[in-house]
Amino acid sequence: MNKTTHFGFKDVATDDKQSLVRGVFDSVASKYDLMNDVLSFGAHRLWKRYTIASSNVKAGDKVLDIAGGTGDLAIEFRKKVGDAGQVVLSDINAAMLDEGRKNLINNGIFGVEFVQLNAQQIPFADNTFDCVSIAFGLRNVTDKDQALKEMHRILKPGGCLLILEFSKTDSEFLKKFYDFYSFSVMPKLGGMIADDEESYQYLAESIRKHPDQETLKSMVLDAGFGFCEYHNLSGGIVALHKGIKV
Template sequence: MQDQVSFGDELVSREEKTRRVGGVFSSVASKYDLMNDLMSGGMHRLWKDRFVAKVAPRAGEHILDMAGGTGDIAFRMAKSGALVTVSDINADMLGVGMERAKKRGVEGLTWQVENAETLSFADASFDAYTIAFGIRNVTDIPSALREAHRVLKRGGRFYCLEFSTSEWPGFGEIYDRYSEHLIPKIGKAVANDEASYRYLVESIRRFPRMSAFKAMIEDAGFRSASVEPILGGLVAIHGGWKI
């Protein structure tokens, strides 16, 4: 049992979780961006804008966008002239991202399949590391955070955008009911995949609260760790520096 981890509300082996998460994102890749709009009422676009403003990418910087999937964060950062490597464990998600980049005429991005827990990049390769709505799907989150720290240059910055638990009285409960009952139904109607969206809802519930995740970032070696709640913490931007 000690080697089991949560896949939503189930306990499975680490290998099984990695395999099943891969299956989830292969299944939803083609409808991923449309579903994000429907599930958040388009608000995910504002959250991502705020996140990238926090990262403050600069021309010539090397940035690793982990779990970059369909490119939403990378497209925003590329406007600054930063050199962005978009990585994801799921080749299907990257395929959608590359097709979107081609249609939009976005050039200069590097696309690479990577496991966040065992990155192939050399030490001190990047000025910044970003991960948006991806860390909760990693099988071994502490390992991924340590890898983020390893591949950053000294003075490099880490930023993570992720769902958490709203601390606004009543709001968290309302969102919990909405996500439990409606999101899987939207997934079934739009993506013909209720099970994958039920897992995504369950994974949000099981993700550590803001203070706990901040402590995990610090344990990985980052300094000046910070957290900026959005909607009381329904979504949060976490940050840290490699000193």
Template structure:
């Protein structure tokens, strides 16, 4: 006899975090997809407001350290509206880029930006999963992911996929919110994050809940040293990180040697 319910999968039995909630692994991707579908139309505006425009400085710092070279092929995962890919292509004549995101609406917003039309010949937009990239081994020179890896259900799987699709000598670079080394500064930053950002999301995007999740997901992400160890465990060498704005965000770099 059966009760008519589908059998539980391994992903349903394992749990992970969605912000401060504990949820079955199999449900997280759909929940994250819902968040970014809801915020897509206001995503760029909210990024500017939440960070007071500093996210642009961080992305420029990412490009400075990355030093894009002509002819390179970039995969920008969780690339959303194209910010990083546009910067990369502007600095690397003859380069090409693929922007991959699990949320089609984010890619739609990216394709509507003026830069997308100017770079259409060297830019592709792909709906896909960071944990199961739809690309062959050794396909890219550079892999970037900005403010996206903390939303992945199984971060080690995403890092392993990054290693797989990079060519030997290829480079991984991750830009993510991180932890401030000073407890008093972290306390002040948390007060801003939890009290101001969700309220701002309600006013600007009419969506407090999604921005509450985004703030919680930042607090759940590993600190700089822990994440660096995760990158090394995926096989990358010469792993280093740089704090940005005293650790509000951090850049992590690794190489497929």
């Protein structure tokens, strides 16, 4: 019997999820930043700014940004680590990496390396990075536990993992508004702006299937991290999990 996993609210064969996710991001890559600004009312920039501030990254550090897409985090990490450091911008999707490359050049940022990789099999040696980040990417990974183990493996002892991801809000009011917005407004905006209603329907569904804050914290600790804590942002619509490898 074939193993299955979720793709939004649908059950699909585990082996098929990766290519389905790739299809979504191939489709939205060129409008990704614009859509993020529109759908989050610009808040994604604040969430990412908080993530960078929480990273404790300093000059000379090595940073890997997984599912880094259009390079928002990589740009800021590059400024922090300076010429003595190293930033690798990675994504499983070539179209997203291309957008990232263009975005970095447009921002005058050079010296960032680009690697197309699968978070479940990261092609770097053990204990390589001071910081690994993944922003709005983990929910698209098929085997999240395996990906977290890989992130733990490539971090140096004392290294920091940052997971910025949509999460669960406890506020009943926010929940109702967010459900209406996610399922009734977001896909329509996706259809109008990116000409792809279906991908934004997947986005809304995949957020609901993602583990809540406490479950993800347990997963991070189970992957081998010595410490993990999370901070809710915008009432828990988004959460930043921070793991420390000891």
